[in-house]
Amino acid sequence: MRLAVYGGVSSLLALGVILNAMHQRSNFYAACVYLSKSSACIMILLNMGLLLAICFGKTLQAIFFGTLRAIEVEHLYERSWYAVTETCLAMTIFRQEFNLQFVIVFTTLLFLKIFHWLCQDRVEFMEQSPSNRVTFHVRMVNLMALLFIIDCVLAQHAINITLTKGPNMMVMFGFEYTILICTILSTIGKYILNVIDMRSEEPWEGKSMYVFYLDLLTDFLKLITYLVFFFFICYYYQLPLHIIRDVYVTFRSFIQKCRDLYRYRRATRNMNELYPNATAEDFARMNDSTCIICREEMQVTPTTENGNDNDNHPPPNQQQQQQQNMDQPKKLPCGHIFHFHCLRSWLERQQSCPTW
Template identity: 70%
Template sequence: MRLALYGGVSTLLATAVIVEAFRQRSNFYTACIYLAKSSACMLIILNAGIFISIMLGRLLQAVFFGQLRPIEVEHLYEKSWYAVTETCLAMTIFRDEFDIQFVIVFTTLLFLKIFHWLCQDRVEYMEQTPAVPANFHARMISLMSALLVIDCRLASRAISTIMVKGPNMMIMFGFEYAILTSTIVSTIGKYTLNVIESRMDEPWESKSIFVFYLDLVTDFFKLITYMVFFAIICNFYGLPLHIIRDVYVTFRSFIQKCRDLYRYRRATRNMNELYPDATEEDLQRTSDSTCIICREDMHIRATEGDPQAGGQSEPEPVRGRNSDIPKKLPCGHIFHFGCLRSWLERQQSCPTCRRSVLPEGLYYNHIFRS
């Protein structure tokens, strides 16, 4: 109701201003000059343009996303507020170039950012949905392809403008479109991984590590982009205070991911040697033989020639089917091999007692042996 009222008032005012301009001026050219020279008229027309952008966004939302989930609406409000605040701070650097073109380019940027955020939320939602309809894939593929093309074109246009006219406000927008390009490429990569997993009969255990590497590469590209932008702004305009936080957050995220990768590689290297197979006595010693990660019971799978098999032994588990083998951590807790590997991709500590899965003594011995 409020949007309809806002749209009606905005459209009425814009129509009145344009009609009055053409009534007082003899031809189209002079009427346009009058509208462009009047600050009040331009504000009214720009306000109507914002309303048209909102309606266009709602139409595209209905086409590509349908009804938004409450969490998606919440994310939009949070990210939009931050994006507007950040751009207002950036305007202090380019305050001499603030004009109608700046407002139009900024509105376009915010418009595109909203659809990038929605794409990210929908791709994450795919992981929580057992099956998605075919029209969902058609919508996502078409939208992500369009966003990738638009991002690349606008980033290229901004760079061309800077090369021809020298440093100007397009530095900021070129940088923003470069970040959006990396974001949509990462989203497309995660969507592809989700589609591959959905077509597998069993859970894809290696998927999370591919997602991790994808996030690591994306953060590295963003960090390089931020550093280049920071250096250019410092060289031509002075210290950009508004970008310091983004540089720090991206740098910290990249370092944390590198640290997590190192810990993960260290924890999963030679898992059969670091974490021995649990025995029947180990399972009996525990109060509960349930793997707390997947909440399923753990059983010892006998191999051929095992006297404990009682003549009904199973063959040695083949590669890809050993995910249910119980593995014993140095702290004594037991988990499925596949569950443990998936857990170590996120944390390198025991899910039960939070102790490190790689004792320091064992780690140093491993280094000396290698």
């Protein structure tokens, strides 16, 4: 309803200034010159262009996403606020180049960012709703391919202008489109991992590590892009205050992921040696033999080392042996016991006891 009222008022104002220009000037060219010289007319026409962009965006939203979830709308408001704030800070660097072209290019950038954010949220939502229809996958594949192509074209265009005309405002937009390329490649990678996980008959335990490596690579590429842009702007302009926060957040995220990777590798290097198998005596001292990670009952698995397996049972084949090893309860130094595969999957996310 509010959009309809806004659209109606904006349309009437735009129509009014155009008719007034045509009435005061004898031909179309003179009317266009009159509109371009009047600040009030330009503001009204820009407002009409914004309305058309919103309507176009609503149409694309209905085609690719349908109705947005409440959490998606909330994320859009939060991220849009940060994007507009950072751009206002960036305008202090390129204030001499602020013109109509800057407004149009910024609106296009914000328009693309919104669809990147929505695409990210939908791909993450795939894990919560594994039974997605074919139309969902058709929409997502087409949208991700379209966004990737547009990002590459606009980034190349901005870089070519910078190389031809020298440092200008297009440096910032080229940098932004490069960041969007990293983002959409990460989204495509997560979508592929989610599809593989959905098509597998059993839970894919190694998926979290692939997602972790993908996030690590994405943070590394973003960090390199931020640093290149940061030093470029410092050399040709001044200190870019608007990306200091992004550089710090990306750098901290990258360092934290490197630390987590090191701790995970150290914790899982020799799990069979670091964490001994739980014995019947260990379970006897416990009040509950349920694994708190998977909420399933744990049982002592007989070993086959040194031929001490029960002679009444035939030796298990390779698949059965692997399953027994995965279900083998392991005892941590703190005394808590968990399934081997549950403990390994937990260590992929946290490098501490799950009960802490």
